[in-house]
Amino acid sequence: MSERITAITMPKWGMAMDEGTVVVWHVAEGASVAESQEVVDVESPKIANAIEAKRAGVLRRQVAPLGSVLPVGGLIGVIADADVTDPEIDAFVAGYEPPEAALSDSGPSIATVEANGRTIAYLDIGAGDPPIVMVHGFGGSLASFMFNQSSLAEDRRVIAIDLPGHGASSKDVGDGSALSLADAIAAAIDVIGLTRFHLVGHSLGGAVCLHLAELRPAQVASVTLIASAGLGPEIDGAFIDAFVAAERRKEMTDVATKLYADESIVTRRVVEDMLRMKRIDGASKAMATIATQQFPGGRQSAAAPTDSGVPLLVIWGEADRVIPVAHAALASGAQRHIVAGAGHMVHAEAHAEVSRAIAEFCNAHP
Amino acid sequence: MARILTYRDALREALRQAMEEDPTVILMGEDIAGGKGAPGEQDAWGGDMGVTKGLWGQFGDARVIDTPISEASYIGAAVGAATCGLRPVAELMFVDFMGVCFDQLLNQAAKFRYMFGGKAKTPVVIRTQYGAGYRTAAQHSQTLYSMFAHVPGLKVVVPSTAYDAKGLLISAIRDDDPVIFFEHKVLYDEARDDVPEAPYAIPFGEANFVREGDDVTIVALGRMVHFAAKAADVLAKNGVSCELIDPRTISPLDEDSILESVEKTGRLVVVDESYPRCSMAADIAGLVVDKAFHALKAPIRQVTAPHTPVPFAPVLEDAFIPSPAKIEAAVRSVMKGA
Numbered sequence: 001m002s003e004r005i006t007a008i009t010m011p012k013w014g015m016a017m018d019e020g021t022v023v024v025w026h027v028a029e030g031a032s033v034a035e036s037q038e039v040v041d042v043e044s045p046k047i048a049n050a051i052e053a054k055r056a057g058v059l060r061r062q063v064a065p066l067g068s069v070l071p072v073g074g075l076i077g078v079i080a081d082a083d084v085t086d087p088e089i090d091a092f093v094a095g096y097e098p099p100e101a102a103l104s105d106s107g108p109s110i111a112t113v114e115a116n117g118r119t120i121a122y123l124d125i126g127a128g129d130p131p132i133v134m135v136h137g138f139g140g141s142l143a144s145f146m147f148n149q150s151s152l153a154e155d156r157r158v159i160a161i162d163l164p165g166h167g168a169s170s171k172d173v174g175d176g177s178a179l180s181l182a183d184a185i186a187a188a189i190d191v192i193g194l195t196r197f198h199l200v201g202h203s204l205g206g207a208v209c210l211h212l213a214e215l216r217p218a219q220v221a222s223v224t225l226i227a228s229a230g231l232g233p234e235i236d237g238a239f240i241d242a243f244v245a246a247e248r249r250k251e252m253t254d255v256a257t258k259l260y261a262d263e264s265i266v267t268r269r270v271v272e273d274m275l276r277m278k279r280i281d282g283a284s285k286a287m288a289t290i291a292t293q294q295f296p297g298g299r300q301s302a303a304a305p306t307d308s309g310v311p312l313l314v315i316w317g318e319a320d321r322v323i324p325v326a327h328a329a330l331a332s333g334a335q336r337h338i339v340a341g342a343g344h345m346v347h348a349e350a351h352a353e354v355s356r357a358i359a360e361f362c363n364a365h366p
Numbered sequence: 367m368a369r370i371l372t373y374r375d376a377l378r379e380a381l382r383q384a385m386e387e388d389p390t391v392i393l394m395g396e397d398i399a400g401g402k403g404a405p406g407e408q409d410a411w412g413g414d415m416g417v418t419k420g421l422w423g424q425f426g427d428a429r430v431i432d433t434p435i436s437e438a439s440y441i442g443a444a445v446g447a448a449t450c451g452l453r454p455v456a457e458l459m460f461v462d463f464m465g466v467c468f469d470q471l472l473n474q475a476a477k478f479r480y481m482f483g484g485k486a487k488t489p490v491v492i493r494t495q496y497g498a499g500y501r502t503a504a505q506h507s508q509t510l511y512s513m514f515a516h517v518p519g520l521k522v523v524v525p526s527t528a529y530d531a532k533g534l535l536i537s538a539i540r541d542d543d544p545v546i547f548f549e550h551k552v553l554y555d556e557a558r559d560d561v562p563e564a565p566y567a568i569p570f571g572e573a574n575f576v577r578e579g580d581d582v583t584i585v586a587l588g589r590m591v592h593f594a595a596k597a598a599d600v601l602a603k604n605g606v607s608c609e610l611i612d613p614r615t616i617s618p619l620d621e622d623s624i625l626e627s628v629e630k631t632g633r634l635v636v637v638d639e640s641y642p643r644c645s646m647a648a649d650i651a652g653l654v655v656d657k658a659f660h661a662l663k664a665p666i667r668q669v670t671a672p673h674t675p676v677p678f679a680p681v682l683e684d685a686f687i688p689s690p691a692k693i694e695a696a697v698r699s700v701m702k703g704a
Contacts, residue, residue: 067602
């Protein structure tokens, strides 16, 4: 029965989220939905985004009316095939209980390891090997993957890491090269105790993952590159410079809007979170060091190695304004997945589609 | 992330980290070590609210100085030490006691940079507690930040959260001008939120948008930010979308953020625990009348305490303080006819 009826539940986007509000229903009760169609928008005090249908079917119930506030895991709606009877749907709704994990107050929290003289912060959730290790982009943090990590972690262990200079990790970025960042992450992965893993890297994190794959080809099951650096020379240098310089909300808002095709995503909370990271002592200097090393004069200074023999998936938003989508073709032998209507933060803007592509690729390369 | 600290602990962490990074940072104040010299009582207090507890033990007599009960002397000494190369952080136990040390701030600290042709700097921070709701009566409960915001040459900080308290105190200590740092006595325990462990600095003059909305702009300070957020939650459920702005510092004041928001919403409610006359509420209302009058769709409403001393009787004290219900009513009144 559970395959015929699918619950739409309140997601957990980021560790601070414990409840969310239903703000827009995109699909009427009784209407058909396609897989990955946006069904409903929810927001928490920090974030707003759409929930997409996990499968095709009919939206049989809008359980949560507009404006209602639900805890994480709470039942928002029900998708089922048209031939499921109403009493079956009613029974499903009446008998629905959120999974235990969704209800636990404690939840996962960020852990740290000491490796090569640095503190590296990471968020480790889910179970199932080989795990996925996610590496965020320039100026981001492990929270960049908040829309992806929890859904990927339904099926396996997923570890999102703060790069040196970013998030809660140490601000020492060495010479600022992708290779030195990869060395730092490799050391952290050893201390965490991973022996074989998938890598997912966004932007700068993509270049770091390519170096990691070259350093540890036997340990890396696959690499997924999302809007990756290290493939071609072009990058929006004005974006990099403005990000390094931004100290106030207005400046950071201008920078942040370049990351998305849909600029309405850039709420003041999104900007505040970016500022919070940059305010940490040493963060701006660390980013300046990376920018000077890797993106001098608005160009990417060095290509990352793509010939380590590890299976590669490249995901890109067609409307990327930071690194051109044309770079997706530059990773030879890679599988490609281009997302229409999404920008540089394609994994947030089209999170369900991107998470699904990552999961399928990882499953295909166990 | 998800490192929850109280306002008190966030302030202590800021002081500790500032003292660790800069040996010229010293603390002065009444009972800030507490019971020093009395056997068994070393470092027992950490000031009236326990903010500095443990710092005397870590940094010793030379940097954590318990002073006599004489604000006139030690606030003056802190200002003088600042002009001579230290970065003192002096604790004025209650802002209500400003009267006995006001010349040191109003006519000395605030004027040095100006009167000495930019050749002097006065990097002193005066931390002080303010606000009603603690049953401490008329001489220990006042909200007096607007009196300092009135004075050119002083910077005035009014944090509402633990995150802001830490980042703004670090900025205050690193600042080369005198900063008056207002801590609401109820928030020491009630405000608890996510505070990064590493040191960080929040720039002055940058408001925080606590929530975004389209119908009404609410500007609130200190403890009132939390009350306004409660009111906004209730109003949101009734279809009224409030944008809540916390200026965080009132001198300098982030005028642009307030004006930008009012130009969008067309309505303004200002919430200030001060007495109403010559308050920040009146100041911000005046700013908007002056610079965004044509954006207004409704009269500005100010939610403040009444023009009366803070009462000691608990029911009267509770009635004195602006409440979420009063804020909600003010918002509804500016939404009439919308």
